[in-house]
Amino acid sequence: MSAQLIQSLLSHLPRFAEEEGVFYPVPRSALLNELCQYVEPGAAETALSLLENLLDTLAVLDRTSLQNGEWRFVSYPAQLLASSILTAMSDADSHLFPANFWNTHSIGNERKESQRAVLRWLETARTEHHAEQNAQPIRFIYVAWSIIKLDGRILFYQREDTQKRHDKTAGDYGLPGGRANQNDIVGAADPAQMLAALQAPNSERVLNALPATLQRELREEAGLRFDEHYQFSLWRRLKPYRQVQGAAPNHALTEYYLDVYQIELTLEGFLYLQQRVAEDERLVWLTPDDIERGTSDDGKIPYIQALYRDFGGDRAALAAALQQLPDSFSAGYRLLQGNPVFIFPIQPGQPIRAGEPGKDKPLPVTLSRQQLQTLLGLAAHARGFDFKSLQPGIALHAYGWIELTEPGPLQTALLELAAALAGSPLPLECRQDRLFRLPIQPASVYFADALFSFVANPDDLRATTSKIPVSIRRAGLETAFGTVAPTSAEFSLPLQLVHDLLDLSKNRYPADNDTAEKIEGRYKKGLHLDPRFKALGLRNLVRREAGVFKFALPFRIEAAD
Secondary structure (H helix, E strand, O other), X not given: OOHHHHHHHHOOOOEEOOOOOOEEOEEHHHHHHHHHOOOOHHHHHHHHHHHHHHHXXXXXXXXXXXXXXXXXXXXXXXXXHHHHHHXXXXXXXXXXXXXXXXXXXXXXXXXXXXXXXXXXHHHHHHHHOOOOOOOOOOEEEEEEEEEOEEOOEEEEEEOOOOOOOOOOOOOOEEOOEEEOOHHHOOOOOOHHHHHHHHOOOOOHHHHHHHHHHHHHHHHHHHOOOEOOOEEEEEEEEOOOEEEEXXXXXXXXXXXXXXXXXXXXXXXXXXXXXXXXXXXXXXXXXXXXXXXXXXXXXXXXXXXXXXXXXXXXXXXXXXXXXXXXXXXXXXXXXXXXXXXXXXXXXXXXXXXXXEEOOOOOEEOOOOOOHHHHHHHHHHHHHHHOOOEOOOOOOEEEOHHHOEEEOOOOHHXXXXXXXXXXXXXXXXXXXXXXXXXXXXXXXXXXXXXOHHHEEEEEOHHHHOOOOOEEEEEEEEOOEEOOOOXXXXXXXXXXXXXXXXXHHHHHHHOOXXXXXXXXXXXXXXXXXXXXXXXXXXXXXXXXXXXXXXXXXXEOOOEEEOOOO
């Protein structure tokens, strides 16, 4: 449509008084006749219909008058808006925005915000004032999200727009993943076909490309590489939803399509992710309870509105579904018949004992001093003990894994230990000659009694209170990996039980002695079940050996420092 056609109509538009509401309409036929002076009737009708549609969309024309074949403005401000738009369209030198306003290359946040504000206002108005409340989206976004779950927690990634986001309640952290782009669509050499697919609703081609999107995003956000670090499967395809939303200035009524994938990590992926999370503060763990509440204890807000919406707003149901998902990595401990315990000596020449609790026997394995120290390092890490020093070239990982970051004598020692333990109930697991562990449950790892002592204060033993403090100490332990830190756990025990334990430490009672059996029963119903006691790696304090009751540790009576 030429500027001349629009300019010809300006003086023939209806008028509305600025004050007191006086107005007059103009017959549509008169406007059509004016245009016919410049173009054929068909072209004139097309031009007028387009202008009519524009002004009706702006809501400046009275619709009842329009249906009666007349143009009438609804108010003087409406007349001004229509005149402004039409005048700008008729004047080659007029623009509603600067010539470069909509450029997006190398622009600052202020320009982006200006673009976003315009688009958001227009799209919000179009959506809210749609007669059928069913405005059609003009933007289509396809998203791949991942669920990486470890120890019952879900991995989140800090959103890049956290600091400049306008909706401050939207959430700071999203699930690792992101939007599909043109690079994810295989075989899309033709830009027209590729963009047509990306900007179309429910595009099968883009939906099929979401696995590629997932792989790209996990590599970018978490450094994870498909196959080497993980496999994945579709967990949930969310129901499409619409919202006036967008990244930076790309703001419009958008229809979203989201696929959520469940991730299964390899050992290499699990170990790599542990290190990556420790080094990258943008990666955080949130619990299903955090997700249900919508915030963590330290104020991290998950941005998963699409998931909340897909569960009908029932956050508890979403949390329950996430809790039911298996972890993305399994410890993979070996299931050994009879659930045996393993008791590790701390001096060469003493056997490793293994078997069902109370029925343990020596293993037919002979180890050198170096091999025993190597084994003790593996056992201490499997049990979760703290090392106060480590040899260089060693990294400690979860689930008992020890990684050698450089070859050397320790690698040789570990491989020799693996050969020595081969065929025994206590195998050594090895990956790529650099990852090693004892693949047994931490709770089945115990250490010789000589590593521990039981300590009470003489003044407390003379007290008249019902309970007194005692401590169980674990000495430091030298291993091939470094020194395990000594530790001490404090307990409050009944005074009479402490005296009875002292009595057991001094005297020998036959295994069928009623008094000794009662002491053992009281101990096993209390102290023996305390998680802090179990964490020490001590098998027990009281047991029966060779037909007699035995208090297993040195009972030390020491005054407080």
